[in-house]
Amino acid sequence: MGYPYSHASEVSIISKHFGDPDARTLEGWKKRGGYEGLQKALQMGPEEVIELVKDSGLRGRGGAGFPTGLKWSFMPKDSKKPHYLLCNADESEPGTFKDRELLRWAPHQLIEGCAIGAYAIGAEQIYIYCRGEFFEANQVLAKAVEDAYEAGILGQDVFGSGKRIELTVHAGAGAYICGEETGLMNSLEGRRGEPRIKPPFPAAAGLFGLPTTINNVETLSAIPHIVAKGSDWYRKWGTEDSPGTKLFCVSGHVRRPGNYELPLGFPLKELINEVCGGVVDGNALKAVIPGGSSVPILSADQVEDCLLSYEGVQEAGSMLGCASVIVMDETTDVVHQVMRMSSFYAHESCGQCTPCREGTAWVTNILKKLLAGKGTEEDLTTLMELTDQMTGTTICVLSDSVAAPVQSSIKYFREDYQKLIKGGEVNG
Amino acid sequence: MAKKRQPPVEKASVQLLVNDVEITVPEGTTLLEAAKEAGTEVPHYCYHPELSSPAQCRLCLVEVEGAPKLVPSCTTTVAEGQVVKTDSESATKMRQGVLEFYLVNHPLDCPICDQSGECDLQDFVFSEGRKHGRSKAAKRVIGRDDFGGDILFYGDRCVMCTRCVRFMEEMEQKPILTVVERGNRAVIDTFFEQGLEEAEWAGNVVDICPVGALVSKDFLYKARAWDLEHTPSICPNCSMGCNIEIHTRDNLVQRFKPRKNIEVNGSWICDYGRGGYEWLNQGGRIEKPTMKDTHEPGNGTQEPFGWEDLLRGLGARLKESAESVDVIASPVSSNEDLGAVLGLLKALGGGKILYRCPTSAEEVKLPGKEGLRRTNQLAPNVDGLKILGAVNVGDGSGAGGLEDIGASNSTVLVLGDRLEDQKDGFAENAGLLVYLGSHASQALSQADYILPITTYVEQEGTFVSSGGRVQRFSKGLEGPHAARPAWSILNELTNIISGSSDGDNVEEAFQKLSRISDAFTGLSYEDIGPEGVQLDAVAKKD
Numbered sequence: 001m002g003y004p005y006s007h008a009s010e011v012s013i014i015s016k017h018f019g020d021p022d023a024r025t026l027e028g029w030k031k032r033g034g035y036e037g038l039q040k041a042l043q044m045g046p047e048e049v050i051e052l053v054k055d056s057g058l059r060g061r062g063g064a065g066f067p068t069g070l071k072w073s074f075m076p077k078d079s080k081k082p083h084y085l086l087c088n089a090d091e092s093e094p095g096t097f098k099d100r101e102l103l104r105w106a107p108h109q110l111i112e113g114c115a116i117g118a119y120a121i122g123a124e125q126i127y128i129y130c131r132g133e134f135f136e137a138n139q140v141l142a143k144a145v146e147d148a149y150e151a152g153i154l155g156q157d158v159f160g161s162g163k164r165i166e167l168t169v170h171a172g173a174g175a176y177i178c179g180e181e182t183g184l185m186n187s188l189e190g191r192r193g194e195p196r197i198k199p200p201f202p203a204a205a206g207l208f209g210l211p212t213t214i215n216n217v218e219t220l221s222a223i224p225h226i227v228a229k230g231s232d233w234y235r236k237w238g239t240e241d242s243p244g245t246k247l248f249c250v251s252g253h254v255r256r257p258g259n260y261e262l263p264l265g266f267p268l269k270e271l272i273n274e275v276c277g278g279v280v281d282g283n284a285l286k287a288v289i290p291g292g293s294s295v296p297i298l299s300a301d302q303v304e305d306c307l308l309s310y311e312g313v314q315e316a317g318s319m320l321g322c323a324s325v326i327v328m329d330e331t332t333d334v335v336h337q338v339m340r341m342s343s344f345y346a347h348e349s350c351g352q353c354t355p356c357r358e359g360t361a362w363v364t365n366i367l368k369k370l371l372a373g374k375g376t377e378e379d380l381t382t383l384m385e386l387t388d389q390m391t392g393t394t395i396c397v398l399s400d401s402v403a404a405p406v407q408s409s410i411k412y413f414r415e416d417y418q419k420l421i422k423g424g425e426v427n428g
Numbered sequence: 429m430a431k432k433r434q435p436p437v438e439k440a441s442v443q444l445l446v447n448d449v450e451i452t453v454p455e456g457t458t459l460l461e462a463a464k465e466a467g468t469e470v471p472h473y474c475y476h477p478e479l480s481s482p483a484q485c486r487l488c489l490v491e492v493e494g495a496p497k498l499v500p501s502c503t504t505t506v507a508e509g510q511v512v513k514t515d516s517e518s519a520t521k522m523r524q525g526v527l528e529f530y531l532v533n534h535p536l537d538c539p540i541c542d543q544s545g546e547c548d549l550q551d552f553v554f555s556e557g558r559k560h561g562r563s564k565a566a567k568r569v570i571g572r573d574d575f576g577g578d579i580l581f582y583g584d585r586c587v588m589c590t591r592c593v594r595f596m597e598e599m600e601q602k603p604i605l606t607v608v609e610r611g612n613r614a615v616i617d618t619f620f621e622q623g624l625e626e627a628e629w630a631g632n633v634v635d636i637c638p639v640g641a642l643v644s645k646d647f648l649y650k651a652r653a654w655d656l657e658h659t660p661s662i663c664p665n666c667s668m669g670c671n672i673e674i675h676t677r678d679n680l681v682q683r684f685k686p687r688k689n690i691e692v693n694g695s696w697i698c699d700y701g702r703g704g705y706e707w708l709n710q711g712g713r714i715e716k717p718t719m720k721d722t723h724e725p726g727n728g729t730q731e732p733f734g735w736e737d738l739l740r741g742l743g744a745r746l747k748e749s750a751e752s753v754d755v756i757a758s759p760v761s762s763n764e765d766l767g768a769v770l771g772l773l774k775a776l777g778g779g780k781i782l783y784r785c786p787t788s789a790e791e792v793k794l795p796g797k798e799g800l801r802r803t804n805q806l807a808p809n810v811d812g813l814k815i816l817g818a819v820n821v822g823d824g825s826g827a828g829g830l831e832d833i834g835a836s837n838s839t840v841l842v843l844g845d846r847l848e849d850q851k852d853g854f855a856e857n858a859g860l861l862v863y864l865g866s867h868a869s870q871a872l873s874q875a876d877y878i879l880p881i882t883t884y885v886e887q888e889g890t891f892v893s894s895g896g897r898v899q900r901f902s903k904g905l906e907g908p909h910a911a912r913p914a915w916s917i918l919n920e921l922t923n924i925i926s927g928s929s930d931g932d933n934v935e936e937a938f939q940k941l942s943r944i945s946d947a948f949t950g951l952s953y954e955d956i957g958p959e960g961v962q963l964d965a966v967a968k969k970d
């Protein structure tokens with residue numbers, strides 16, 4: 001059920017109890033079928049759980065869409081070292097607000113998903129790294145964890161199975177880059193939140209140098225349902241390559257912004273026009289960012305046939321990312337919006353990599369100069385070249401995230417830039 | 429003696445092609461090191477062979493055939509049959525781009541920057557950078573910060589390679605430096621009020637800073653890099669035997685810099701050693717060989733003489749007066765000096781060699797480099813002296829211990845020790861008192877002979893380190909015109925006394941050692957090379 005609005009097209013699995021305070025409590029959650037998945041998982045072998053998740057085709061909801069079961073299967077099987085499961089709840093991408101609702105309304109769903117994941121990968125310790133500014137979510141989560149411990153769902157002997165699973169909630173201190181998986185690990189270890197060079201990959205050497213799996217809140221929240229009801233059930237929705245449902249956080253110029261849980265492959269146009277009630281004030285659609293601020297911008301033309309699956313959005317020329325749909329109408333100054341995004345990235349760059357540290361700030365400067373009416377046609381060439389140099393040359397993809405909106409906006413909204421260029425050669 | 433070196437572990441070798449040059453390197457070698465092997469230096473800032481590699485400067489990216497994007501050569505290891513191109517179009521373009529990014533906020537204040545002339549930013553931009561930068565915006569200004577100790581920080585020049593942070597964390601293991609803030613506001617800083625005055629190896633951060641961000645207060649504005657002569661040498665300030673380069677200008681030592689030797693000091697030297705060079709520039713030198721005027725009793729002045737006459741006279745006196753000979757050597761005396769002393773004593777029928785050495789109660793370790801420490805013997809050749817039979821006397825400050833020296837029928841030879849703790853008229857009752865010294869000595873002003881010698885920087889020779897390694901030092905300064913190495917004077921005396929005709933060169937002076945001590949058997953001066961030779965290894969060879 002969407003929040004704060006809902007729509008008939010929705011398929012409510014993970015968002016079913018959004019807005020229902022009773023579902024937050026352990027008793028309330030159990031009444032609604034909670035912890036059945038975990039109990040079932042404990043009856044299965046860890047390998048079996050991994051196979052089941054593989055079969056479901058669930059893909060990571062943190063942005064990259066990496067198959068979850070496959071990721072779990074990378075964990076060493078017979079190592080004597082401790083393993084860790086990390087839950088990435090640092091949600092900070094502009095336009096993204098789905099994990100926050102999952103944390104606020106369904107904390108036990110997440111705890112259950114985490115416990116199943118930990119069981120499957122052989123981890124006895126889970127860390128939920130929760131964005132520090134999510135005060136309410138942190139409180140709700142803390143209470144839920146306390147209750148789960150008291151009920152013997154977490155701790156030395158999970159549901160009397162003899163399995164030990166501990167869970168610690170860690171509040172972040174306010175850095176977008178701590179949402180990048182290895183930056184998150186550094187931050188958890190008490191170091192600067194700076195992404196690490198890969199390899200080694202987390203499954204080989206992650207938190208404290210030990211085998212680690214990291215998953216997004218939404219990914220883990222889907223797990224209890226998949227385990228309880230099976231992979232075929234989950235595959236009833238979505239496409240072959242993008243099975244299941246996904247929360248879409250819609251913001252911007254629509255009548256009813258908010259979170260909607262829809263089957264993957266849902267048409268973008270229908271999401272905007274039907275589910276969200278259309279563009280505000282009857283204005284024309286200008287552009288859509290379909291997957292959070294770090295993916296390429298789509299023009300209204302590209303939106304036309306775009307289907308909201310991993311492969312569908314890619315075909316349309318962008319990426320599904322974390323499905324944060326930012327809708328912009330004809331009144332939008334695209335250059336200004338791109339500048340806002342690049343300022344964000346310049347502020348949030350950890351500063352390790354030269355192209356990102358210097359590039360994000362430089363690009364922002366040029367965009368500001370253009371917005372002040374002091375830009376030239378040459379600046380557009382420079383922007384394209386700089387962002388080229390910022391793509392694929394750094395440790396993490398924050399740097400590429402600036403390149404995507406800048407390059408796509410210059411490509412599809414060049415006239416917006418050219419209107420700002422005075423004295424330069426204006427082509428049209 | 430130092431730990432015996434382990435025989436190198438045999439690693440599988442890997443064959444690959446770097447810029448069309450075929451090379452074979454051990455498994456696990458990084459592409460950056462492999463490229464060196466193939467004769468290509470890949471530009472880089474954050475990588476340092478003795479520190480961890482964060483791969484963050486992004487300058488060392490190279491093309492590997494088949495890889496989807498450029499890879500950091502500092503952390504990517506070699507694979508069989510790999511084809512690596514450091515100068516492909518994409519790699520070159522990327523490097524030019526990264527270099528341009530570096531200049532966005534760099535002040536380009538080369539004319540007033542100490543690093544100019546030995547700066548990696550200057551060099552790389554000069555060889556590969558764009559002719560003109562495109563950034564027109566005002567530059568970020570951080571300004572200058574005193575990091576404590578000898579270290580100044582010019583934040584605007586910093587390239588954020590974090591070598592300094594990693595050195596303090598991994599090598600000295602006092603994490604005093606850190607990065608604060610993020611993005612292009614990121615800057616190196618100390619933790620609150622705690623500064624590098626608490627560090628004992630901090631000077632190394634200046635050496636590894638690829639630009640002029642970290643500079644030495646002591647060296648600030650003293651000399652331009654291109655005006656300095658570099659002389660390979662050994663640090664004279666303790667017995668560790670750290671390899672150094674002595675940088676000189678105008679016949680003065682301007683600074684000590686570490687010279688890499690993985691077996692001894694890696695790329696590092698301690699602050700104590702680095703700072704102890706002023707004595708090599710000190711005035712008050714003995715300019716001419718002199719002898720006390722014996723024709724006018726009570727006059728007590730020394731008349732200048734030519735070397736030849738004077739040594740002939742001294743030889744004759746030594747021969748007739750040598751009942752017992754006491755030599756007071758200095759722990760800065762070279763092995764060659766000691767060899768020459770021993771040769772002379774042999775010609776005179778024996779004698780004993782004493783030395784005094786200032787010591788320190790504590791060693792100063794560099795935890796990140798096993799075995800490296802400022803030892804508690806504060807002179808470079810204590811171990812050479814010991815091997816060659818010299819006996820340590822006196823207290824921990826290098827004073828005293830000479831109470832029995834100077835009996836009326838004895839000959840006393842002072843070699844290098846200025847006897848600063850002794851009263852005027854030291855050993856004035858001795859039959860013959862000879863001072864071979866670089867600097868005038870109050871206590872020895874009445875010596876029968878005062879012979880000017882060169883300091884160790886004004887000659888070449890060898891020391892033995894506390895780890896039992898014999899290492900060479902070279903000549904970096906000109907001594908006073910008449911001064912000679914002590915071994916040269918002593919060997920000439922021996923020639924005079926015993927009628928021999930040994931040559932006056934350092935190779936032969938060194939060769940004498942193998943006749944005196946087993947430790948040196950089978951070793952020639954040339955064998956030693958720039959990184960020294962482990963003495964126990966030499967002894968083993970036979």
Ligand SMILES: Cc1cc2nc3c(=O)[nH]c(=O)nc-3n(C[C@H](O)[C@H](O)[C@H](O)COP(=O)(O)O)c2cc1C
Nearest residue numbers: 060061062088090091092179180181215216219398
């Ligand atoms: C700059 C940056 C920021 C990120 N922030 C988040 C985040 O806030 N939350 C998240 O779940 N993943 C974030 N990610 C993705 C994570 O690195 C990681 O891929 C994800 O947590 C894996 O979970 P999944 O497999 O369940 O998607 C970020 C990635 C980058 C490069």
Ligand code: SF4
Nearest residue numbers: 350352353356394396
């Ligand atoms: S790309 Fe940017 S944010 Fe990512 S590691 Fe490099 S500097 Fe940090």
